Amino acid sequence: MTTTQADTVVNLLGVIVAVTDQIPRILVADGGHDRALPSGPFDPKANASLEEGFRRMIEAQAGLDLNYVEQLYTFGNRYRTEDEMRGGPRTLSVAYVALAHEEELLTGGTRWVDLYEHLPWEDWRDGRPAMLDTIVEPRLKKWCSRTSKREIKHKRTERVNVSFGYPGAAELDAVLTLERLELLYDSGILAESDRDTRILANEPLAPLPTDIGVPMSCDHRRVLATALGRIRGKLAYRPVVFELLPGEFTLFQLQQVAEALSGAHLHKQNFRRLVMNADLVEAIGRTVAVGRGRPAELFRFRREVLGEKLTVGLSRPTLREE
Structure with a gap:
């Protein structure tokens, strides 16, 4: 790795x-x-920029030529x-997120x-995950009650309610992914919590x-x-969702990709109305057979919309139990 200090x-x-x-x-x-x-050292002599180094690293490790990277x-x-836990140097990781098509x-x-x-x-x-009721909420409840100090207990309870909602909540803010992960780690629920504690204490790993x-x-x-969360x-x-679609797609394919990323079921008619009203797509005049139903109309992303509007997207996702 490249040493900065x-x-x-x-x-x-x-x-x-x-x-x-x-x-x-x-x-x-x-x-x-x-x-x-995927990770690797940054070589400032071989790469003019961090992003160039990242793209080269992914191409070398996986053979992927990335398009959308930020x-x-x-x-x-x-x-x-x-x-570092065992006495080595601290590692600064410059992280990137890239959207791609799954290739061999x-x-x-x-x-x-x-x-x-x-x-x-x-x-x-498919609705509220069962693990929230059987594993996560009971353990978070124990964590909140593990202190006798009222102020700490209040802050922990508030943090749980903001991240995961009240017990049995039917919906969550989908964007708070990092807040939920950090809560699970800090409360000792995440497996990595015990692992890191053992390493720092120089104890055998389980x-x-x-x-x-x-x-x-x-x-x-x-x-x-x-x-x-990003x-x-x-x-x-x-319109990042279109980076994950082929050049021609059906509105149902578009909805499925949006649902996969948001982790939430989207109302079919409302979603299509939102997409069409935002002028994000246009029909290309062809159809494709889908199952036994009638052929589905094919669309393409209107890339020119990027120069027409400041905000071009779908909607802020909510994790909701239908």
Whole structure:
């Protein structure tokens, strides 16, 4: 890695998102104990910019030539890597989020997995996830009552209600993905909480449970939650969803991709009315056979709309139980 100070290194980290068969997919690398997001050192001599270095890294690791890429955040909290916990240097990770089409990976070491395997509480397309009632809420309730100080108990309860809603809530703010992830970590519910505590205490590591989703290396689930929140937030004002679709698509395909990203079921007629009223798409004069029903009309994204309006998007997503 490139050393910026004697005790600090810089690397590049990426959340590569695709939607395939209604499933939001991310690129992961299997290294060390847990799944990890693609990452690698930044070489300032070989790359004119951080983004150039990131694109080259993903091409080298997965053979992907990325289109839509944006910088997400720089993660640099203390003890976010096992190396630092064991006395090594602090790692600053410049993270990017990219939207792509799932392609066959021509190089080894990376693969595509379901995003919601890592953040299962974020997928409300089939209604309120059962794990919220059987696992998450009971454990959060215990965490809130684990202190005798009224002020701390009040702050914890307030934090739970803002992030996950009141007990049995029928809807949540879909954009608060990072807040929910950090709450699960701070309350000790997330598997990585116990892992990091053991590493800092120099204790033997135990197999990580997966009842709260599949764990990830370092703080990569935090990075993933940050990226998902960014994407969901952008649905309201930028047409990022079209980066995940082919050049020609049906309105039902568009709705399925939007639902996959937002983790929520969308009302068919309201969604189509919103898309058409915003002039986001236009019919191309052809249809395609879909199942046994009548042929579906094909559309294309009106890219010129980007120069016509300041805000071009769908709507702010809400995780809602139908």
